[in-house]
Amino acid sequence: MTADATDIVALTRALVDIDSTTGREGAAARWLADYLRAHGWPVLEQRVDATRFNVIAAPPAGRAGGVTFSTHIDCVPPFFPSRLDGDRLYGRGACDAKGILAAQVAAADRLRRSGETRVGLVFVVGEERGSDGARIANEAATDNPSRFLIDGEPTDNRLGLATRGILRLKLRATGRAAHSSFPELGESAIDKLIDALVQLRSIALPEDAVLGRTHYTIGLMTGGVAPNVVSPSAEAEVMFRTVSDASDVRRAVAPLERRVAIEHVLDVPTVRLTTVPGFDAAVFPYTTDIPFLPRWGAPLLFGPGSIHLAHTADEYVSVAELHQAADHYVTLARALLG
Numbered sequence: 001m002t003a004d005a006t007d008i009v010a011l012t013r014a015l016v017d018i019d020s021t022t023g024r025e026g027a028a029a030r031w032l033a034d035y036l037r038a039h040g041w042p043v044l045e046q047r048v049d050a051t052r053f054n055v056i057a058a059p060p061a062g063r064a065g066g067v068t069f070s071t072h073i074d075c076v077p078p079f080f081p082s083r084l085d086g087d088r089l090y091g092r093g094a095c096d097a098k099g100i101l102a103a104q105v106a107a108a109d110r111l112r113r114s115g116e117t118r119v120g121l122v123f124v125v126g127e128e129r130g131s132d133g134a135r136i137a138n139e140a141a142t143d144n145p146s147r148f149l150i151d152g153e154p155t156d157n158r159l160g161l162a163t164r165g166i167l168r169l170k171l172r173a174t175g176r177a178a179h180s181s182f183p184e185l186g187e188s189a190i191d192k193l194i195d196a197l198v199q200l201r202s203i204a205l206p207e208d209a210v211l212g213r214t215h216y217t218i219g220l221m222t223g224g225v226a227p228n229v230v231s232p233s234a235e236a237e238v239m240f241r242t243v244s245d246a247s248d249v250r251r252a253v254a255p256l257e258r259r260v261a262i263e264h265v266l267d268v269p270t271v272r273l274t275t276v277p278g279f280d281a282a283v284f285p286y287t288t289d290i291p292f293l294p295r296w297g298a299p300l301l302f303g304p305g306s307i308h309l310a311h312t313a314d315e316y317v318s319v320a321e322l323h324q325a326a327d328h329y330v331t332l333a334r335a336l337l338g
């Protein structure tokens with residue numbers, strides 16, 4: 001472990017102790033922008049809405065071919081403050097993603113002190129709900145040609161090989177209401193929807209050699225108007241964790257359209273990631289801000305902490321892992337810049 005000018009634990013705790021639940025990132029972003037300025041970084045505060053902004057510390061213009069570290073400032077609710085217990089640093093965002101952010105600042109600082117000027121930082125708001133910060137941060141890359149983007153999410157200090165995408169579809173069944181004592185006079189939308197969902201179970205969905213099979217969850221279902229009325233309408237929302245283009249799933253589920261209308265709600269693409277030899281690598285089933293930051297360079301995914309601890313009621317990260325992450329970030333950046 002190399003001694004850092006950045007106190008990673010203190011920086012993580014300072015950030016964790018400011019509530020930055022998605023939508024309320026203003027105070028944490030303000031603190032972070034001031035911190036980075038005080039440590040010699042030129043900081044751009046990029047407005048996202050009236051109270052929220054991204055914090056971007058890019059190298060001077062003309063330093064082409066650089067590496068940009070990125071992660072998010074926001075957290076899921078509920079907020080709880082930091083607490084250190086042995087090697088464990090507890091608190092909302094300790095793992096996802098304020099410890100990561102602190103390790104990235106430490107790494108960037110170490111690189112800069114060694115004379116490397118082609119390193120930048122992009123810290124965005126809104127990752128946990130729709131990535132509004134990342135979509136806007138993408139625009140800030142125009143004058144700053146960065147060749148690689150090292151995005152931080154909890155990967156247990158392994159490089160990501162690929163991440164799954166998302167496809168959300170709404171299945172909408174339409175029927176005809178009738179008194180339930182004369183069901184033959186009506187047409188049950190709920191029955192049609194159930195038939196479609198049962199049929200979905202037997203449909204072969206796309207598979208990929210690296211990412212595996214497509215998974216899906218029927219997360220929402222509504223329908224009907226009363227116990228004694230044949231249901232005139234019913235709908236279900238299905239979320240697919242995709243392994244290839246969303247259109248592959250759309251084609252596979254097209255036969256359901258004999259029973260239900262299919263409405264496209266949202267999709268996020270799968271991502272193939274850049275890797276560097278000498279690091280453990282794995283596939284990750286979750287989505288990140290990476291699809292929204294294409295202008296910041298070829299993406300890598302790497303971060304300390306476990307995704308199984310992120311978003312939990314006793315979220316924590318290992319202090320040793322945070323320090324190792326800073327070392328790994330330096331090694332990765334040097335490999336990519338070399």
Ligand SMILES: [Zn+2]
Binds near residue numbers: 072127153
């Ligand atoms: Zn995260």
